[in-house]
Amino acid sequence: GENVEQHPSTLSVQEGDSAVIKCTYSDSASNYFPWYKQELGKGPQLIIDIRSNVGEKKDQRIAVTLNKTAKHFSLHITETQPEDSAVYFCAATSVSGFQKLVFGTGTRLLVSP
């Protein structure tokens, strides 16, 4: 089945810096890769996603890149703000089951003012 690895587990940056979180997946048949932001005590929120027919997608300060050959995808946050502090999860579709997502283990991002 699909396996998703996520790095780093924690990331500390200064306000205004960029942050990059990376994920690798194992199954080349996976075709959908979402990113979620989870604030303390809340459910994860879908912030951006990318499908396997696209190499990059941007939405204001966040962007996601996908390298299908290397089987990895990354989340890029530019001009970070304190409100970006949260846990971020990547995920990939599981091709061994019906419309399921396999999640990474999460990255705790701390943006210091």
Added chain:
Amino acid sequence: SQTIHQWPATLVQPVGSPLSLECTVEGTSNPNLYWYRQAAGRGLQLLFYSVGIGQISSEVPQNLSASRPQDRQFILSSKKLLLSDSGFYLCAWMTGDSYEQYFGPGTRLTVT
């Protein structure tokens, strides 16, 4: 627009007591529904998913069960809670033609 509700928001239960968590979705029809558990500081573990009324698939053997009595209602239950059942329980939905999953606000369960 679609919304997803979970209740209760928090719950403290003694070991051996029963459990019933409810999830409802509004604004969509025939969604796929999912139950996840998140231990403190950990990732998301898929427990159950459902593609329709009465159709439940279990991902992890445990003392929990799930039911889907109505199209937009998903219930997580246990007859006897264990200490290890403590965690943050999340319900999510997905439309049948998309992989986009949307999560509810979660239920924080503490088993004492």
